[in-house]
Amino acid sequence: NAGVTQTPKFQVLKTGQSMTLQCAQDMNHEYMSWYRQDPGMGLRLIHYSVGAGITDQGEVPNGYNVSRSTTEDFPLRLLSAAPSQTSVYFCASRPNLAGAYNEQFFGPGTRLTVL
Amino acid sequence: AQSVTQLGSHVSVSEGALVLLRCNYSSSVPPYLFWYVQYPNQGLQLLLKYTSAATLVKGINGFEAEFKKSETSFHLTKPSAHMSDAAEYFCAVSDPGGYSTLTFGKGTMLLVSP
Numbered sequence: 099n100a101g102v103t104q105t106p107k108f109q110v111l112k113t114g115q116s117m118t119l120q121c122a123q124d125m126n127h128e129y130m131s132w133y134r135q136d137p138g139m140g141l142r143l144i145h146y147s148v149g150a151g152i153t154d155q156g157e158v159p160n161g162y163n164v165s166r167s168t169t170e171d172f173p174l175r176l177l178s179a180a181p182s183q184t185s186v187y188f189c190a191s192r193p194n195l196a197g198a199y200n201e202q203f204f205g206p207g208t209r210l211t212v213l
Numbered sequence: 214a215q216s217v218t219q220l221g222s223h224v225s226v227s228e229g230a231l232v233l234l235r236c237n238y239s240s241s242v243p244p245y246l247f248w249y250v251q252y253p254n255q256g257l258q259l260l261l262k263y264t265s266a267a268t269l270v271k272g273i274n275g276f277e278a279e280f281k282k283s284e285t286s287f288h289l290t291k292p293s294a295h296m297s298d299a300a301e302y303f304c305a306v307s308d309p310g311g312y313s314t315l316t317f318g319k320g321t322m323l324l325v326s327p
Contacts (some may be wrong), residue, residue: 141317142315190257204257207255
């Protein structure tokens with residue numbers, strides 16, 4: 099199994115540009131989530147999904163959009179990039195919809211810089 | 214709402230010394246608690262988790278943590294630090310009900326000197 103994969107690894111955008119960060123998992127996990135990591139802030143939840151067609155907002159959803167058309171994929175879209183969105187983005191998944199005791203498996207991250 | 218406080222953004226120890234990383238949580242219900250480790254330029258990896266089965270939890274790489282309900286704490290310890298333990302450590306809390314999102318602390322960077 100590849101686990102959780104993310105593309106691209108690095109990305110530089112100009113203010114106002116849009117882009118999609120890709121996330122895929124091959125573990126048939128129902129629950130998937132996106133976090134951003136900023137120095138001194140830990141990881142903050144952007145959006146999450148509990149299954150295909152079901153998404154919800156996390157702590158910092160503004161400026162981001164998600165959809166979940168398949169169990170495997172959970173892309174994160176930046177609608178109009180801003181310098182405040184410069185961050186490292188992590189995608190994670192976990193088994194079992196109601197299994198809060200299950201660990202989340204993290205992808206390697208995407209480092210995004212917005213100029 | 215649940216929250217996590219990690220005391221100390223940086224902790225420095227000598228190789229062979231005791232490692233103690235502090236985590237206090239706030240939750241309206243008995244939570245599930247996790248410690249994750251992040252090595253430079255990598256994703257997060259689970260060290261250990263508390264899910265109410267036992268208050269003393271043993272994890273990978275010689276780490277362990279003790280859940281103390283009266284102190285709302287879940288501190289991470291390792292008897293003897295190794296150079297390879299240098300990394301950032303995150304404590305996280307999850308409520309057992311509903312869809313149970315994970316809330317992270319701000320992290321503690323562990324520095325290990327020879």
